[in-house]
Amino acid sequence: xxAVSQTPKYLVTQMGNDKSIKCEQNLGHDTMYWYKQxxxxxxxxxxxxxxxxxxxxxxxxxxxxxxSPDKAHLNLHINSLELGDSAVYFCASRSSGAEQFFGPGTxxxxx
Amino acid sequence: AQSxxxxxxxxxxxxxxxxxxxxxxxxGATPYLFWYVQSPGQGLQLLLKYFSGDTxxxxxKGFEAEFKRSQSSFNLRKPSVHWSxxxxxxxxxxxxxxxxxxxxxxxLTVIP
Numbered sequence: 001x002x003a004v005s006q007t008p009k010y011l012v013t014q015m016g017n018d019k020s021i022k023c024e025q026n027l028g029h030d031t032m033y034w035y036k037q038x039x040x041x042x043x044x045x046x047x048x049x050x051x052x053x054x055x056x057x058x059x060x061x062x063x064x065x066x067x068s069p070d071k072a073h074l075n076l077h078i079n080s081l082e083l084g085d086s087a088v089y090f091c092a093s094r095s096s097g098a099e100q101f102f103g104p105g106t107x108x109x110x111x
Numbered sequence: 112a113q114s115x116x117x118x119x120x121x122x123x124x125x126x127x128x129x130x131x132x133x134x135x136x137x138x139g140a141t142p143y144l145f146w147y148v149q150s151p152g153q154g155l156q157l158l159l160k161y162f163s164g165d166t167x168x169x170x171x172k173g174f175e176a177e178f179k180r181s182q183s184s185f186n187l188r189k190p191s192v193h194w195s196x197x198x199x200x201x202x203x204x205x206x207x208x209x210x211x212x213x214x215x216x217x218x219l220t221v222i223p
Contacts (some may be wrong), residue, residue, distance in 0.1 A: 043213040
């Protein structure tokens with residue numbers, strides 16, 4: 001029973017394409033996040049949703065659009081992919097105690 | 112500026128030796144404090160957390176951390192390192208409003 005799952009695990013695509021990453025949590029949490037981890041392992045928050053409502057939107061290009069159909073799901077859609085978008089993207093779910101539970105990550109490679 | 116600092120980018124220790132990873136933060140109030148570990152190709156796993164109360168917190172895998180308000184620090188320690196502890200370690204702070212910030216990470220290498 002995976003607490004936070006992401007699909008796909010690996011994503012290789014050409015520049016200019018549009019792609020989506022899906023995230024689901026079965027922990028019953030209200031708050032979910034997307035993080036980007038660059039090649040130097042630096043982790044940066046991108047978005048946060050609380051009960052389907054966007055509450056954090058860091059300085060991220062508007063080519064990135066999160067969507068939360070319900071509080072258990074937070075998907076990330078990326079338009080017009082660029083080389084610099086290559087990274088590992090982590091989804092996370094936050095408990096009421098502020099602890100974050102992370103998914104396994106999606107390694108995106110843009111060629 | 113508000114930040115989470117891990118001054119050691121890379122640490123190498125011998126198996127069985129003690130370990131201390133440093134973390135400092137610069138936020139107005141005492142935030143929630145966390146240490147996470149990331150093994151190669153894996154997601155992040157919570158080692159321990161501090162919210163309030165006893166400043167010495169125990170975590171999984173034999174790790175502990177001590178919160179020192181006067182130094183704005185939350186250093187991670189382990190008395191005897193195992194080869195399986197080789198990984199990337201991240202200090203993190205949680206603030207009100209669901210903000211969450213990570214340090215830049217410390218890569219740990221364990222020598223047999």
